[in-house]
Amino acid sequence: xxxxxxxxxxxxxxxxxxxxxxxxxxxxxxxxxxxxxxxxxxxxxxxxxxxxxxxxxxxxxxxxxxxxxxxxxxxxxxxxxxxxxxxxxxxxxxxxxxxxxxxxxxxxxxxxxxxxxxxxxxxxxxxxxxxxxxxxxxxxxxxxxxxxxxxxxxxxxxxxxxxxxxxxxxxxxxxxxxxxxxxxxxxxxxxxxxxxxxxxxxxxxxxxxxxxxxxxxxxxxxxxxxxxxxxxxxxxxxxxxxx
Amino acid sequence: xxxxxxxxxxxxxxxxxxxxxxxxxxxxxxxxxxxxxxxxxxxxxxxxxxxxxxxxxxxxxxxxxxxxxxxxxxxxxxxxxxxxxxxxxxxxxxxxxxxxxxxxxxxxxxxxxxxxxxxxxxxxxxxxxxxxxxxxxxxxxxxxxxxxxxxxxxxxxxxxxxxxxxxxxxxxxxxxxxxxxxxxxxxxxxxxxxxxxxxxxxxxxxxxxxxxxxxxxxxxxxxxxxxxxxxxxxxxxxxxxxx
Numbered sequence: 426x427x428x429x430x431x432x433x434x435x436x437x438x439x440x441x442x443x444x445x446x447x448x449x450x451x452x453x454x455x456x457x458x459x460x461x462x463x464x465x466x467x468x469x470x471x472x473x474x475x476x477x478x479x480x481x482x483x484x485x486x487x488x489x490x491x492x493x494x495x496x497x498x499x500x501x502x503x504x505x506x507x508x509x510x511x512x513x514x515x516x517x518x519x520x521x522x523x524x525x526x527x528x529x530x531x532x533x534x535x536x537x538x539x540x541x542x543x544x545x546x547x548x549x550x551x552x553x554x555x556x557x558x559x560x561x562x563x564x565x566x567x568x569x570x571x572x573x574x575x576x577x578x579x580x581x582x583x584x585x586x587x588x589x590x591x592x593x594x595x596x597x598x599x600x601x602x603x604x605x606x607x608x609x610x611x612x613x614x615x616x617x618x619x620x621x622x623x624x625x626x627x628x629x630x631x632x633x634x635x636x637x638x639x640x641x642x643x644x645x646x647x648x649x650x651x652x653x654x655x656x657x658x659x660x661x662x663x664x665x666x667x668x
Numbered sequence: 669x670x671x672x673x674x675x676x677x678x679x680x681x682x683x684x685x686x687x688x689x690x691x692x693x694x695x696x697x698x699x700x701x702x703x704x705x706x707x708x709x710x711x712x713x714x715x716x717x718x719x720x721x722x723x724x725x726x727x728x729x730x731x732x733x734x735x736x737x738x739x740x741x742x743x744x745x746x747x748x749x750x751x752x753x754x755x756x757x758x759x760x761x762x763x764x765x766x767x768x769x770x771x772x773x774x775x776x777x778x779x780x781x782x783x784x785x786x787x788x789x790x791x792x793x794x795x796x797x798x799x800x801x802x803x804x805x806x807x808x809x810x811x812x813x814x815x816x817x818x819x820x821x822x823x824x825x826x827x828x829x830x831x832x833x834x835x836x837x838x839x840x841x842x843x844x845x846x847x848x849x850x851x852x853x854x855x856x857x858x859x860x861x862x863x864x865x866x867x868x869x870x871x872x873x874x875x876x877x878x879x880x881x882x883x884x885x886x887x888x889x890x891x892x893x894x895x896x897x898x899x900x901x902x903x904x905x906x907x908x909x910x911x
Contacts, residue, residue: 617874617875617882617884628871631860631886632860636888637888638887638888638895639860639887639888640885640886640887640888640895641860641884641885641886641887642883642884642885643874643883643884643886644881644882644883644884645879645880645881645882645883652881652883654904654908657904658901661897661900665897
């Protein structure tokens with residue numbers, strides 16, 4: 426892990442860009458840091474540059490509760506090499522959506538499963554690199570999407586103690602089956618009027634989770650219309666489970 | 669309105685029993701009261717005596733945020749005269765549930781619609797009597813069930829500014845239609861594994877509400893298993909909308 430940039434915001438949050446092998450990422454730590462600060466991994470749909478304003482906002486919100494936050498670029502997004510297979514699957518998905526047809530399961534599988542298979546080991550490697558840093562400790566939460574990445578991480582990564590998952594992307598059937606093996610506390614956010622999201626599929630996924638404590642927060646509005654108060658609710662969820 | 673009893677709890681909450689005509693009720697006010705305290709009406713499924721511990725808990729939780737709380741007995745519950753028609757409808761409903769059959773719409777209509785028609789004017793009369801009391805002011809919230817009573821109140825009673833509705837009872841089709849005319853901010857609680865509740869019906873009702881701000885909180889667990897943290901979330905919902 427190599428730090429590539431550093432800036433401090435007026436609320437005392439320290440932002441550091443880093444690379445982990447070929448994978449760029451960002452780490453935000455609160456100042457003064459409680460020792461050690463729990464870490465929240467910030468999931469996103471890919472494209473750190475475009476997502477930066479929203480990620481920064483989420484990170485500073487988390488820092489206000491004393492949490493460190495970190496994110497890494499997804500495979501095939503930002504400056505990372507594209508996958509021809511993923512681009513083809515994305516084109517097939519767009520074609521179905523434009524035609525008003527249901528998106529075939531096999532298209533969702535081709536788009537999402539390789540992404541999950543590639544991304545999850547990278548997020549785990551990021552944990553290996555981040556957790557030993559001074560001022561950062563466990564436990565760890567995952568917050569955001571791609572929801573299939575969050576599901577797989579919740580199943581395979583024992584260092585993740587709680588997850589706040591954003592419904593709103595296509596979920597392969599195999600991931601719904603994996604969801605039954607998730608046992609950590611979950612808060613699932615669903616935008617009720619999300620144009621690009623299958624509401625029933627999101628409810629089916631919520632139903633599938635094996636966790637004894639799982640909560641769904643559904644709100645009116647489209648994909649990017651998550652109400653501000655859900656940021657506070659998310660912080661309280663992590664306060665309950667990471668402190 | 670006639671006060672019939674008075675006791676003060678060690679957190680300073682003053683509890684007063686009252687009768688309003690034939691209808692018994694309870695009023696809880698925080699001490700010291702912010703002047704004037706917003707009022708939260710506490711809905712329940714009927715039977716004040718049996719519901720008292722949970723109502724008291726909800727009232728003290730609300731009082732901790734500076735809210736007054738009040739409730740009244742439902743028609744046909746507690747010491748109030750039974751309705752033969754309602755008893756018959758309830759028996760028909762139990763028969764269908766015991767037989768594992770879907771509950772016919774007309775049974776739900778016979779059970780719930782007369783209750784709503786009778787109860788809603790009583791809750792409005794309670795508001796007329798409570799709001800002029802010293803230390804109590806507007807705005808007003810409704811919190812609880814019977815959800816059909818909450819829907820009707822939200823439609824017809826302009827003094828109610830926000831409602832926290834508990835899904836978990838049968839809802840007549842006519843009430844789902846009324847829900848489209850609700851415009852106040854809503855928080856709907858749904859127990860995901862509620863044995864006595866039709867989950868899809870609750871989701872359909874949530875979908876029907878016309879409110880620009882509506883939020884669904886669904887949690888694992890049965891009818892009475894609402895997690896403690898939802899009490900805090902409910903308070904914050906009312907703080908956003910009643911202050």
